[in-house]
Amino acid sequence: MTMAATATRSAISPRAAVLAYLAVSGIVLLLMMLLGLTMRLAQAQWINVQPDFFYVVMTMHGAGMVGIAGLSGAAVMWHFVRRHVPVSTAIFLTNLVFFLIGAVLILGAGFIGGFGAGWTFLFPLPAHSGSLWSPNAAASYLVGLMVIGVGFLLLHLDIARGILSVYGGLGAALGVKQAFGLAPEKDGPPPAVTASTMVLIVNILGILFGAAVLVVSLVNLYVPSFTFSALVAKNMIYFFGHVFINATIYMAVIAVYEILPVYTHRKWKTNWAFYLAWVLSTVFVLTVYTHHLLMDFAMPTWALVAGQLISWLSGLPVLLVTAFGTLTIVYRSGLKWNPAAALVFLGVAGWSIGVIPAIADGTIAVNSVMHNTQWVPGHFHTYLLLGMIAMVIGFMTYLTNPQPRYGFAWLGFWLYLGGGIIFVLAFLLAGSESVPRRYAVHVAKWLPYDRMGSVGAALAITGVLILVARFFAGMRAAAYAEDPT
Amino acid sequence: MNTRFMSSRLVAATGLWAILWFAPLRLALERDMAVHMIVQLPLLACVGYLLAVALRRHEPHWIAQGDWLGIPGLLLVIFATSFWMLPRMLDAALADPLIDLVKFLSLPLLVGLPLGLSWRRMPLLGRAFVWANFIPKLGAIGGLYLAAPTRLCAYYRLDQQAVAGWALIAVAVALGATWFVVVFVGWPAADGEAAQTCRAPQEAA
Numbered sequence: 001m002t003m004a005a006t007a008t009r010s011a012i013s014p015r016a017a018v019l020a021y022l023a024v025s026g027i028v029l030l031l032m033m034l035l036g037l038t039m040r041l042a043q044a045q046w047i048n049v050q051p052d053f054f055y056v057v058m059t060m061h062g063a064g065m066v067g068i069a070g071l072s073g074a075a076v077m078w079h080f081v082r083r084h085v086p087v088s089t090a091i092f093l094t095n096l097v098f099f100l101i102g103a104v105l106i107l108g109a110g111f112i113g114g115f116g117a118g119w120t121f122l123f124p125l126p127a128h129s130g131s132l133w134s135p136n137a138a139a140s141y142l143v144g145l146m147v148i149g150v151g152f153l154l155l156h157l158d159i160a161r162g163i164l165s166v167y168g169g170l171g172a173a174l175g176v177k178q179a180f181g182l183a184p185e186k187d188g189p190p191p192a193v194t195a196s197t198m199v200l201i202v203n204i205l206g207i208l209f210g211a212a213v214l215v216v217s218l219v220n221l222y223v224p225s226f227t228f229s230a231l232v233a234k235n236m237i238y239f240f241g242h243v244f245i246n247a248t249i250y251m252a253v254i255a256v257y258e259i260l261p262v263y264t265h266r267k268w269k270t271n272w273a274f275y276l277a278w279v280l281s282t283v284f285v286l287t288v289y290t291h292h293l294l295m296d297f298a299m300p301t302w303a304l305v306a307g308q309l310i311s312w313l314s315g316l317p318v319l320l321v322t323a324f325g326t327l328t329i330v331y332r333s334g335l336k337w338n339p340a341a342a343l344v345f346l347g348v349a350g351w352s353i354g355v356i357p358a359i360a361d362g363t364i365a366v367n368s369v370m371h372n373t374q375w376v377p378g379h380f381h382t383y384l385l386l387g388m389i390a391m392v393i394g395f396m397t398y399l400t401n402p403q404p405r406y407g408f409a410w411l412g413f414w415l416y417l418g419g420g421i422i423f424v425l426a427f428l429l430a431g432s433e434s435v436p437r438r439y440a441v442h443v444a445k446w447l448p449y450d451r452m453g454s455v456g457a458a459l460a461i462t463g464v465l466i467l468v469a470r471f472f473a474g475m476r477a478a479a480y481a482e483d484p485t
Numbered sequence: 486m487n488t489r490f491m492s493s494r495l496v497a498a499t500g501l502w503a504i505l506w507f508a509p510l511r512l513a514l515e516r517d518m519a520v521h522m523i524v525q526l527p528l529l530a531c532v533g534y535l536l537a538v539a540l541r542r543h544e545p546h547w548i549a550q551g552d553w554l555g556i557p558g559l560l561l562v563i564f565a566t567s568f569w570m571l572p573r574m575l576d577a578a579l580a581d582p583l584i585d586l587v588k589f590l591s592l593p594l595l596v597g598l599p600l601g602l603s604w605r606r607m608p609l610l611g612r613a614f615v616w617a618n619f620i621p622k623l624g625a626i627g628g629l630y631l632a633a634p635t636r637l638c639a640y641y642r643l644d645q646q647a648v649a650g651w652a653l654i655a656v657a658v659a660l661g662a663t664w665f666v667v668v669f670v671g672w673p674a675a676d677g678e679a680a681q682t683c684r685a686p687q688e689a690a
């Protein structure tokens with residue numbers, strides 16, 4: 001079977017396809033941010049939102065943001081990995097179509113069907129709505145996730161096929177030999193290939209488990225007498241969910257490896273430590289999800305202890321080599337800062353800082369106090385909003401960056417950064433006061449945090465709006481341009 | 486492929502088919518739910534696969550042409566296997582030898598044979614996609630057998646059903662692990678594919 005026989009030619013150029021991904025991502029990101037602001041305003045009691053609708057909004061925000069993180073991360077990964085391996089634009093676009101179909105099903109489940117069980121659809125909650133939503137609404141949500149999963153599965157398998165055709169095995173593409181000193185570092189795969197290999201290993205496994213638990217949940221919706229072990233289901237859901245959202249950061253980080261060298265005119269160094277970090281993180285990401293179950297007394301103790309230890313270690317290897325690499329590539333490079341470089345740099349900083357409260361929360365003694373407080377949205381919004389999304393917006397700016405008129409973009413950058421910091425601090429401060437997460441109605445004592453968070457969110461959204469608008473303004477020209485080198 | 490090769494495959498296929506139909510063995514394999522599902526049904530599909538290997542060269546042109554990327558053939562395989570996955574059909578096969586005969590004909594001819602012909606036509610991505618769907622669904626079905634509140638087959642006991650559930654999960658895990666090891670370590674390029682693709686890295690669009 002030859003490539004020529006299997007490849008379907010796409011009328012859309014690979015570059016235009018990446019821009020289409022980013023355009024969809026930009027719009028959905030802004031819409032989901034507005035849903036987030038709605039929640040904050042409601043908690044701050046500045047607007048009135050019925051609690052049942054709050055949970056619809058929360059579910060849609062969670063699912064939408066995780067989905068868009070996956071989609072935009074995939075755009076970064078695909079754009080850079082195709083410089084090294086053959087991939088299919090048709091499959092890449094198929095994933096976008098599946099994503100949009102799934103998104104319609106999910107939005108319908110929420111805004112028409114009233115589905116509000118949280119993006120994590122924890123079994124058996126979708127089937128126990130207290131008549132707030134119908135089984136059909138829950139099914140629409142679950143099928144929507146499945147459709148999106150099918151698209152991502154195809155995309156990952158296609159990239160895997162491309163990687164295997166060049167490197168022969170995923171181990172070689174990950175740089176396992178270089179990691180253990182069995183092959184010269186200079187023969188190691190480029191960073192984009194190593195990162196993509198890690199992402200597709202963990203994501204394909206995650207999607208397989210996700211698909212299995214979705215099937216079981218669907219059967220339970222319509223035949224409730226089929227009761228599955230809730231603990232096993234929770235393990236599977238968190239395995240899938242944690243891996244998927246984690247992988248978005250590992251996809252987006254490719255933007256750092258590829259964009260900073262362009263502006264600093266230095267090469268991103270890949271040594272044995274770099275490869276070892278990626279090998280270790282591959283294993284850790286697959287096993288770390290158990291920190292979501294630290295409060296589940298029915299879990300075996302060894303699993304919880306392992307969950308705690310791996311939580312401390314999980315993100316660290318790749319984070320350390322990336323943060324260290326970022327500092328060394330920038331230090332004394334004579335880099336003239338522009339918004340694209342600043343955004344990817346911010347991404348590494350946001351990721352590094354956000355991981356600190358996350359690691360604290362992965363400690364059983366801390367988790368027994370902080371579990372389900374706003375500390376949790378505090379840390380994950382730090383590395384998602386100010387980390388992962390910063391890298392993606394950096395990539396958007398990089399692709400549409402040729403003209404040196406940056407004034408407007410800098411305004412967007414500072415509003416986004418300043419507002420973002422206020423917004424995440426409000427969550428972290430409230431969390432340290434034990435304000436619970438996922439509460440639609442807050443007591444008077446908590447309102448100052450909610451109001452602070454609302455103001456921060458509004459500023460951050462304005463900043464992102466400017467940056468996204470700038471992307472749209474430059475998109476047409478970018479479709480025919482080359483990447484800045 | 487020479488005629489000796491072809492006839493040895495044909496003999497193997499018909500021989501296996503006849504042995505499986507041989508009453509004591511047939512009844513022994515059907516006595517237990519797990520063995521029925523995980524041993525007898527796949528072996529019957531194997532019969533068809535062997536037939537495909539033997540007859541591939543004589544496949545009518547219009548089938549090879551119409552079977553676009555192997556998708557129609559694979560769809561036939563999926564529908565036919567889904568049919569025999571229904572607990573009610575396993576029951577019927579046990580109750581009525583005529584239905585058992587239908588099973589003995591349809592699994593080789595509608596599953597193994599099209600699989601053997603279409604699989605090679607399917608692009609690598611398609612094959613991987615089929616595996617990636619087959620493995621978790623097998624595990625999920627195993628989970629459902631364990632979760633079922635009642636007996637799904639009138640002819641099998643609840644404990645046999647549980648064993649079948651665990652066995653399906655075990656097969657899914659074993660297949661998944663093998664698949665993972667193979668792609669991690671790598672395998673020699675089939676049909677010169679790696680050589681082809683290495684030459685034109687950006688061409689797949």
Ligand code: HEM
Nearest residue numbers: 033036037039040062065069118119384385437438439457
């Ligand atoms: C300005 C932008 C944003 C605002 C205003 C915002 C606001 C919120 C609020 C108020 C919550 C609920 C907090 C609670 O439990 O009390 C929340 C939850 C969440 N947010 Fe955001 N968010 C923003 C950006 C993001 C981004 C960029 C992502 C991911 C890429 C994200 C992912 C999530 C997730 C996964 C949840 C958890 C939902 C759940 O508990 O089921 N958010 N957000």
